[in-house]
Amino acid sequence: MIDLKKIVDDALELTKTVEEVIVVRNTGNNVNMAEGRDYWYHEVTKDQNVFVEPEKMDSNDPLYILYTSGTTGKPKGVVHGNGG
Structure with missing residues (x-):
């Protein structure tokens, strides 16, 4: 764990x-x-x-955006889904 x-x-x-x-x-x-x-x-x-009351969401709705440097060194936003 x-x-x-x-x-x-x-x-x-x-x-x-x-x-x-x-x-x-x-x-x-x-x-x-x-x-x-x-x-x-x-x-x-x-x-x-x-x-x-919890908001009903689709499993593909965005949970957060994580910015990475990527392979080019330029920031890229990666959207992570909430998974349901």
């Missing part, structure tokens, strides 16, 4: 501008939490009584 939280933690060592991180538990694995920076999503939202 890929430890996504560790990847985020490593990336955050390269910047000092991120002050807080919301972590979503999706496995039963232990997760290293940085006190004062990392917060569990389920704890942050436990007192919220708002429900927003």
